[in-house]
Amino acid sequence: MGWDLFGTKKAAKTQAAIAGQAAAETQAREAKREADVGAGKTAIDQAFAQYNPDFFSNYKSAYLNNYNPQVDRQYTMAQDKLKAQLAGQGVLESGVGNNAFADLANTYATAKSGIAGQANDAANQLQSKIDNSKTSLYSANAAAADPQSAAAQATALSTSLAQPTTYSPLADLFSSALNSYGAYRSASNGNTGGGGGAIDPNANGPGGGYYRPSSTYGGSSVSTVG
Amino acid sequence: MGFDPLSLGVMAAGAGLSTIGSGLTAGSQAKNGARQAAARNEVLRQQNAKLDKFAADNRGDFNTTIGTYDPNAQTAQRGALEATRAGDSDAAVNAATGAALAAPTGFSESASPAVAADFKSRMADASTRALEHGRAGAKLQAYDDSQLKNDLGNKQLARNIDTTNNYARGTAALTAPLQDFAQFQAYRPPSMLGGLVSGVGSLLSNYGGYSLGKGTSPFSGLFGGGANTAGLAPSVPFAKANNGFGVGV
Numbered sequence: 255m256g257w258d259l260f261g262t263k264k265a266a267k268t269q270a271a272i273a274g275q276a277a278a279e280t281q282a283r284e285a286k287r288e289a290d291v292g293a294g295k296t297a298i299d300q301a302f303a304q305y306n307p308d309f310f311s312n313y314k315s316a317y318l319n320n321y322n323p324q325v326d327r328q329y330t331m332a333q334d335k336l337k338a339q340l341a342g343q344g345v346l347e348s349g350v351g352n353n354a355f356a357d358l359a360n361t362y363a364t365a366k367s368g369i370a371g372q373a374n375d376a377a378n379q380l381q382s383k384i385d386n387s388k389t390s391l392y393s394a395n396a397a398a399a400d401p402q403s404a405a406a407q408a409t410a411l412s413t414s415l416a417q418p419t420t421y422s423p424l425a426d427l428f429s430s431a432l433n434s435y436g437a438y439r440s441a442s443n444g445n446t447g448g449g450g451g452a453i454d455p456n457a458n459g460p461g462g463g464y465y466r467p468s469s470t471y472g473g474s475s476v477s478t479v480g
Numbered sequence: 481m482g483f484d485p486l487s488l489g490v491m492a493a494g495a496g497l498s499t500i501g502s503g504l505t506a507g508s509q510a511k512n513g514a515r516q517a518a519a520r521n522e523v524l525r526q527q528n529a530k531l532d533k534f535a536a537d538n539r540g541d542f543n544t545t546i547g548t549y550d551p552n553a554q555t556a557q558r559g560a561l562e563a564t565r566a567g568d569s570d571a572a573v574n575a576a577t578g579a580a581l582a583a584p585t586g587f588s589e590s591a592s593p594a595v596a597a598d599f600k601s602r603m604a605d606a607s608t609r610a611l612e613h614g615r616a617g618a619k620l621q622a623y624d625d626s627q628l629k630n631d632l633g634n635k636q637l638a639r640n641i642d643t644t645n646n647y648a649r650g651t652a653a654l655t656a657p658l659q660d661f662a663q664f665q666a667y668r669p670p671s672m673l674g675g676l677v678s679g680v681g682s683l684l685s686n687y688g689g690y691s692l693g694k695g696t697s698p699f700s701g702l703f704g705g706g707a708n709t710a711g712l713a714p715s716v717p718f719a720k721a722n723n724g725f726g727v728g729v
Contacts, residue, residue: 259672363606
């Protein structure tokens with residue numbers, strides 16, 4: 255029937271219009287919230303895009319540039335000490351000397367290889383820290399649903415993460431190798447056979463420095479220099 | 481004994497109209513309820529479709545990540561990471577042994593060529609040992625590197641899923657209010673026709689019963705006719721009973 259005697263139809267139409275408006279506003283607010291979260295996520299991903307393989311490669315280079323010079327300097331000093339020791343015993347240009355230099359070089363190369371591995375480990379640790387920060391920002395973005403705020407936090411945090419950190423200096427890498435050689439020489443002085451008398455490891459004159467190789471250094475084919 | 485057929489007819493008509501009116505009202509209410517239910521269900525369908533899409537997005541991200549755990553993919557990933565570490569180690573060792581070879585050892589011009597050759601041979605052995613040591617370490621560390629890469633992928637997956645679930649939670653939270661809004665929009669006030677018909681029916685029923693009880697024709701007053709045209713004597717027990725109990729016995 256078409257009449258609206260008591261205004262019920264009009265009231266129902268008004269209610270329907272209000273309900274429709276409320277539904278539209280509610281859906282619009284949710285759509286905006288979703289868009290804000292999505293924009294914040296994009297801002298975070300863009301801010302963290304700088305932490306790419308080149309970034310970590312530069313970090314590894316910085317790590318190597320920090321520690322390799324220390325290793326190089328220690329090796330140079332150890333080499334000089336070894337030369338002095340060997341020359342003092344008169345075995346500088348000998349198989350004994352060659353063996354000692356080779357062992358020292360092996361220690362040097364192994365140390366450099368180890369530092370290269372540590373650089374990779376440090377880069378991995380840094381990558382994990384950065385990823386944790388990214389997770390924190392994702393959580394903040396979802397909670398705030400404010401893309402501008404999330405972008406500001408992302409920029410601030412990413413900048414602070416880019417600052418290089420300080421690292422402690424290397425320990426002495428070659429002292430054990432040099433001490434081992436020195437201990438060997440001391441022990442060999444009491445065990446020498448042939449050539450007459452104990453060998454003074456600090457002797458510089460000719461005639462000193464002959465020795466028979468022991469199992470410490472292995473090999474029975476070491477040549478000696480007379 | 482007889483009853484006024486007109487009164488009975490009026491009563492019957494009234495009862496019929498009441499029934500029809502009730503039916504019209506019930507039908508109107510049922511249609512309104514069905515319309516509102518359909519509106520609520522439509523909102524639920526739309527919201528569920530959105531939630532299904534979010535679930536599909538999550539499943540897609542998950543399948544992409546789980547694909548990286550394919551054994552061949554993991555082996556290739558580990559191999560690439562090992563190659564990176566081994567490359568770094570080889571470069572470091574070669575730089576070190578090159579420097580060691582280049583550093584003056586104090587060989588004099590009088591040193592025998594055999595000693596000089598022995599030196600180079602031992603240095604080469606030292607380099608080889610260092611290279612092998614570095615490469616063995618690279619192979620070992622590649623397992624941890626590969627696990628780190630897997631973990632980083634898992635964390636990114638978790639972040640993506642959490643973001644999508646954030647959308648889903650918002651959608652799910654709005655389902656009930658949107659259903660209510662849809663219900664309000666679908667509501668129509670019930671038709672007055674059923675109520676009118678029922679009302680008329682009730683009036684007729686009551687009037688018919690009253691006439692029957694009074695023993696008068698329902699229309700007697702309308703046309704100025706004599707009383708008691710129904711042929712029912714006042715002394716009829718039924719009428720007396722009616723006096724006590726009203727319409728009908």
